[in-house]
Amino acid sequence: MSSSRPGFRHPDLAPNEAGYTIKDYEGGASTLCAGCGHDSISRAIVQAFFESNVPPHQVAKISGIGCSSKTPAYFLGKSHGFNSVHGRMPSIATGANMANKDLVYLGVSGDGDTASIGAGQFIHVIRRNLNMIYIIMNNGCYGLTKGQDSATADKGSISRKGAPNLLESIDLCEIAIQMGASFVARGFSGDKQQLIPLIKAAIRHKGTAVIDVISPCVTFNNTPQSTKSYQWVREHSEATGTFDFIPLQQEIVASYNPGEIAAITLHDGSIIHLHKTAEDFDITNRRKSLDALEEAREKHHILTGAIYVKPDGQDTHDLLSISDRKLNSLDKEDLCPGNSVLQDINDQYR
Amino acid sequence: MKPTDINHPEYFHKVIDCQYACPAHTPVPEYIRLITEERYTEAYMINWESNVFPGILGRVCDRPCEPACRRGRIQKEAVAICRLKRVTADNKGDITQLLPKVPKEKNGKKIALIGGGPTSLTVARDLLPLGYEIDLYDDQNKAGGFMRSQVPSFRLPEDILDEEVGYIINMGVNAIFNHRVESLKEITDKGYDAVFIATGAPKGRDLADLPGRQEGDNFIHIGIDWLAGVVFGHITSIKKRVLVLGGGNTAMDCCRTSRRLGGEKVKVVVRSPKEEMKASPWEIEDAIHEDIPILDNHVPLEFVVENGRLAGMHFDRVTPQYDEEGKRSLVSTGEPPLFMECDEVLLAVGQQNAFPWIEEDSGIVFNKRGLPELNPDTLQSSLPNIFFGGDAAFGPKNIITAVAHGHQAAISIHRFLQGRDMTSQPSPTTSLTTQKVGFNDWMYDNTVSSDFRFSVPTRDKTKTLKDRLLEVELGFNREVGKKEAYRCLNCDVQTIFDASTCIECDACVDICPTNCINFIENSDELSLRKSLSIPANNLEQSLYVSEPVKTGKVMVKDENVCLHCGLCAERCPTGSWEMLKYIYQSPKAYNDNE
Ligand SMILES: Cc1cc2nc3c(=O)[nH]c(=O)nc-3n(C[C@H](O)[C@H](O)[C@H](O)COP(=O)(O)OP(=O)(O)OC[C@H]3O[C@@H](n4cnc5c(N)ncnc54)[C@H](O)[C@@H]3O)c2cc1C
Ligand SMILES: Cc1ncc(C[n+]2csc(CCOP(=O)(O)OP(=O)(O)O)c2C)c(N)n1
Ligand code: SF4
Ligand code: SF4
């Protein structure tokens, strides 16, 4: 009887440049259903943070409620974490970010957590462009409460319950772009080759980086007629182009034919490379990105990959001109500079 | 790559690294698991069936299995496979009722075995249950061969040897002891249906050409003759200062025995660098522990005899040099020769085969090295009714190889005497049985121990150096034995994949602690090895390639560091991974029914 993972890892697996081993990025044993897409996303997060050389103690993972929101227990076991209230992950993340803007904030949520009860929070955190990664593990249902259709379930999609969904679905990527998100991508739990670089780029991006990851619920929503099943997603996904992420520290060794590559430089100098395909569009153009999403939707396709990137946006701290120093480092002297300073200020209004 | 043929009996056999490396293919993980269940007698019998001398080998086996052990690839040290064998022997119950029954009614065929070492004893054990009449000739007064005359009692106590040799002799061997065969004709004239020759490699190499060898003869001994002399009580002491020349296990036994017979300053001198010494690392360690320095890169030049007594030896100091092909030569450093004082010298510089008793016109063809020309598969010589095995066949090896030869020879002799086809070999007996008991519940313990290798407790050397009969090692007690047994990774519990039901959810890929599993585009082996999530650089380990899954990709599993933890099977939502125990029994004469 086990399910606890042995402590050994592949002997050829060297530590990363920051000196951490892959184990330093792992978490506890998953209690999700075997085959749940969320576990694969967890694994992609582990791999992406490992490859990005982010020290685990520099990460704060925050989640809401749901099977998806349980996953922070299964990755980054040495990072800070807060499993919050249903739909309230963004406000907790905002508070934490205000206190210490120097951590990497990883918000983890579900489609129920984000598109239903937390829709308001989702919209407003994006408007504020809070510097965080916002991953939605999107299975089109409320997995934890036994698989009710969620707001991202496509109209007509049939889950294990057997009845087609009657309501229009919400496309979280479209909303995110409309709300001014500066980084929007869509992944699939069954395609880590695409997902890992997306997460790595999101780690380096400044502002809210939304990644909507289709993540089949094997137990309640993996029927052949469900548009969030392994089979359906594989048959209907269409990538925006092969995606490479070149972190700043890494020398660019690959040589590309300039005509075939679109390069987007992020805030910290890291570069996203998009290999152009026939149906290329400019992912820095908000309108074209929305069009591409709508076109794919009409064709019953799922558009995956990087969908919209605005690399040079201002995050919440910039917008609100908040102190350059992280707020939790300000002590009494900084906050109450004394009577003479108060007098000087008052004098300005005399 | 083509999908792997997992029905080929050798595919999963190879995954069981230890069993595959064991010349007698002992089902190692199976007996180790039985130790964790305290089923010592069964564990012993599994060994006995394969390697015939578990109590002996559990103390002195050369252990080719341990360097192969998977545990050694994930944690520096292998499972103590050999010493766990001893645990089965130390804790077993009475096994006499479990031994094979030998029919009273004989089958009418008579076989002579020449030499009473482990090879012949194995042949006897395998053929007696089939009704053969067996005469065994040996020049000693008891059976066991070199296990008796060479391997010192402080490593292998006589009672252990007597017990396991006794099981076989008591099955009904007609033993003709104290009988040195001086002529093959003498034997063949007796009308045996087949003759098996396993007389070992009984001649120790000398350094006859070295100056001073003749003059110092009283003080210079051939190692293996000297060791036999000690065992048989002709030699009871040695002088204080002893040089042992040679870097193999014989040298280690010579120096350690010297320490017990009065040698106070005992040194081992080796021509080549230490790293190239033939002796097993653990034997070298034991010698060093008994205060015996090992001096490498010293080539003997001469024995110095003064006033009729050996005064010492001169050595040339050398350094190893390697040419482009990596071939090593020893080149003198140019320094003046080094003189080492000593009273006696033991030569342990190699063993040779010798068959002075086989007539030149016997019809048996020998090669340039003085070894018989044999069919390597059947061990049959140029005379169809004469077979060879053990050290006599291909030069000095070890006990477990001797046992493996014995099994093979028994098969060949049986087939030959039944007039059956000798060109093909019988197949192993194999079985695959599910390990699933219930949800995440397995018949084997799939938690992977992170304990390091336990060391075997020993007696204090102040005691053992005084008595050459006192065994140094005490063996694991049951408790530690069990803990060591839990270090075994159950490599015989195989992961078996069904591509037809897989939905490619990646759950197995994600959970696998050692990144064995990949779903990728198929390609040739080399490109596949390179493109796995962690490249499969250990070319000795197989890739398990499946039929295509739905997307057209294939599942490729690198067997190299699979922990056999079963988590892939536990996390698969569709039951596409199964854990099945693979039992592989190498063929024996008594179950060769093909
Ligand atoms: C010092 C030393 C230490 C060793 N330690 C180990 C060890 O720790 N572990 C290990 O695995 N192996 C060890 N070996 C090797 C091992 O003993 C042999 O490989 C093994 O015993 C070979 O078995 P065999 O049956 O081929 O022959 P042997 O064991 O050599 O038996 C041959 C027998 O035939 C007899 N004989 C020979 N000629 C005649 C004749 N003409 N008539 C009648 N009888 C004859 C011999 O006296 C002997 O009894 C050691 C060897 C030496 C020399
Ligand atoms: C305030 C509140 N309302 C309702 C619930 C019940 N509830 C728990 S999880 C959940 C939905 C989870 O769906 P999703 O976020 O998609 O996560 P999944 O389990 O599908 O990964 C609901 C409605 C709750 N825990 N708290
Ligand atoms: S119920 Fe669905 S979402 Fe929840 S763990 Fe099971 S498969 Fe995953
Ligand atoms: S048994 Fe399965 S999960 Fe465990 S190491 Fe082997 S392949 Fe990986």
Ligand code: SF4
């Ligand atoms: S867990 Fe099972 S279904 Fe999922 S990819 Fe592995 S074998 Fe296939």
Ligand SMILES: [Mg+2]
């Ligand atoms: Mg959900």
